[in-house]
Amino acid sequence: MVHCFRFTEPTCHMKLRCHPSDFCVDERNSLSVGRSGSFAVYRLKKSGWTTLDVLQKLARDLKINRRRIHHAGLKDRHAETSQVITIEHGPQRDFDFESFAISYQGQAQRAVTAHDIEGNVFSLVMRSVTENERLQAEKSLPVVQATGLTNYFDDQRFGSFIPGHSFIAEHWIRREYERALWLMFAEPRAEDGRDERQQREILRTHWNQWSQCKQELERSHRRSIVTFLDDRPGDFKGAWERVNADLRGLCLSAFQSYLWNAIVDGLIRERLPDESRREIQIVTGALACPDLVEKQMMGDLSELEIPLPSARLLKQTINDPNVLEMVQTGVEKLGWQLEAIKVQTPRDRFFSRGLRALTVPVNDLTWSFSDDDLFENRDKLELKFTLPKGSYATMLIKQIMPSVDPD
Secondary structure (H helix, E strand, C coil), rough: CCCECCCCCCCCCCCCCCCCHHHEEEEEEECCCCCCCCCEEEEECCCCCCHHHHHHHHHHCCCHHHHHHHECCCCCCEEEEEEEEEECCCCCCCCCCCCEEEEEEEEEECCCCCCHHHEEEEEEEEEECCHHHHHHHHHHHHHHHHHHCCCCHHHHHHCCCCCCCCCHHHHHHCHHHHHHHHHCCCCCCCCCCCCHHHHHHHHHHHHCCHHHHHHCCCCCCCHHHHHHHCCCCCHHHHHHHCHHHHHHHHHHHHHHHHHHHHHHHHHHHHCHHHHHEEEEECCCCCEEEEEECHHHHHHHHHHHHEEEHHHHHHCCCCCCHHHHHHHHHHHHCCCHHHCCCCCCCCCCCCCCCCCEEEECCCEEEEEEECCCCHHHCCCEEEEEEEEECCCCCHHHHHHHCCCCCCC
């Protein structure tokens, strides 16, 4: 049986990731690798795993502190991906697991970081493409090739977000630790499997009855948090501090990315007339994109770099005060003040600092259509291209595929 990812537009027939090999990502990394240095460098190739899950398993198997293992970027679970990782004083050998492989590359003088990523090379196969979708893609691809991609964060960034609820990070920075814990470990999610649904149900049924929860829960990070609360009832702040720091960091990234998207969405709606834009859907809601717009119509939007919003921005030097005003206005429309977007405790994770381009180039873009070997009377579209670090291939697909009337 073929299981495919389908986009959220109800009239989009195109399917993605029918096979892991339909979505391939190769990280291009500039870390200097040689024969000396305290950090062993590896190329991680995986499918069916998140980057963080691989690193956790690797730390357990090697019996080392997780902090010794570093990565540059987070790569999608539902894809065949390749990326660089480093281990401080790591073994100089390869590792081979069922769903991922780690090959030793050499030594480096420091750990790999996000700054080392030069870009990601994507090879995608989109299937079950209708005639209308093909016609739209044939119009859109040359435009995107010439003008670039609207650089929104896509669904992969929002794994901790539960539709219908606030972001977990909102409760964290408001010091509503119990609510943050509830959303993290108890609130059901549409993508949960049977076992995960059961574990969440136990907590919802017996919340604040920590001894009962501890008896029924399987051994896990969730159960260790419950054990802490059983020993110290009501200390939700202390329990939140014991939540895995990587998980908490993903919550901050999700909320900050949502704010950034909202700022850009507002700018596009303000600057482009209705007939020059259309909407795409992501898990957090609708976003406005230019629709077959020439680069000159974008004006200064195509050149803008928007800071990642947080209170840290107020301490940075912003060359253009209009940009800071854009950010402040954008977050105020969502009910926030910029100075309030900060972490009080625990201070082992922070909102990111930096600029993100509103549009990015799509380099080395090639495409071809052919008959789909999986879906009768449909086409498949094969795409190859390179994007800068932090940009999303799925966002490119959403911006070239239309919302068309059903066949």
